Amino acid sequence: MFKQDIESIVKSIITSETVKEHIKCAANLSGYYKKITVNKYSNDNETLVKGGVALSSSGAADCVDDYLRTVYFIKGIHKALTKLCNDFPERSINILYAGCGPYATLILPLLPLFDKGRINAILLDINASSIQSVHNLISVIGLEEYQLQLIETDAITYVKPDDFIIDLAISETMHYGLTREPQVAIVKNLIKQLPSHGILIPQEISIDLAYTFFDYEPYLKNAINEVKGRNELQPYSHRVFIDRLFTINKELFSSPGYELKFISNFYELPDNFINHPDVCVFTELKIFDDIELKTAESYITNPYCIVSIYGLTGYSGIQLEYDFSEIPKWSYKLKERTVSNPD
Secondary structure (H helix, E strand, C coil), X not given: CHHHHHHHHHXXXXXXXXXXXXXXXXXXXXXHHHHXXXXXXXXXXXXXXXXXXXXXXXXXXXXXXXXXXXXXXXXXXXXXXXXXXXXXXXXXXXEEEECCCCCCCCCHHHHHHCCHHHEEEEEEECCHXXXXXXXXXHHHHCCCCCEEEEEECCCCCCXXXXXXXXXXXXXXXXXXXXXCCCHHHHHHHHHHCCCCCCEEECCEEEEEEEEECHHHCCXXXXXXXXXXXXXXXXXXXXXXXXXXXXXXXXXXXXXXXXXXXXXXXXXXCCCXXXXXCEEEEEEEEEEECCEEEXXXXXXXXXXXXXXXXXXXXXXXXXXXXXXXXXXXXXXXXXXXXXXXXXX
């Protein structure tokens, strides 16, 4: 019964088209997980790793309630898996899911839509309780016939088996502005192990710099009660786009210079900034193909304010640095104004 229920829910997610439909089917998935889960998850097992903070089991479980994120990732992964099954009809598809949490939300619901012989997945999480939870869910739902390996490990340093050629790599371990959580460090490790045909989910994470009024930008505070789609979210009218700072994708880490940080050019600070007094970064995701998650549709795509220009009036330029060597963070350097000497 539980397997039929989750199959019905995930089919409704894949076919959903409106924000209202997205919210309804994501809420059904959240309720399903809560119904079949016996144990409560710990809030005390956050783990500091060299690249960020891995969420507690409870925090990871709560991610299912970020409704549009859940729906769009499931839609994107279903589309990617369907493509891979069509591209490689004679063999199983190898999936590496890094940071699966206690629900393995981005893979378990999709399994009933694919023949058990077509899926071969390795699921990673650093929390033992999350791994045990996924073991329990596999049994309760009735997914034991699928080829699933669950491994308690740090996904930043994990090395796949030699005979496991990754077709699809998934990691959604993000916080807004790419701060705090280890998404970038994990993706950097996965990309090194991904063949040329392999698909990375999300396919692209784009980080843009803008001068804006942070308090007037759309910002999601409660994904259950306030969730809106991109057609309803209006950006602040006086936002000034400055540059795309970088895009996390398969190609990025094959280029030199991106070991543990990204350093931008210097950008000119405006003399008149009354309508856009804040230096902010904006995150948008291309999950796969045309499935995208835009600004403030999710907690992870909320804008992030780095500094107010009101405190920078003695300077003419700003350079941003994103460092993910420990806990991911943003910092900046300033260029002083040059004062011309009178004759």
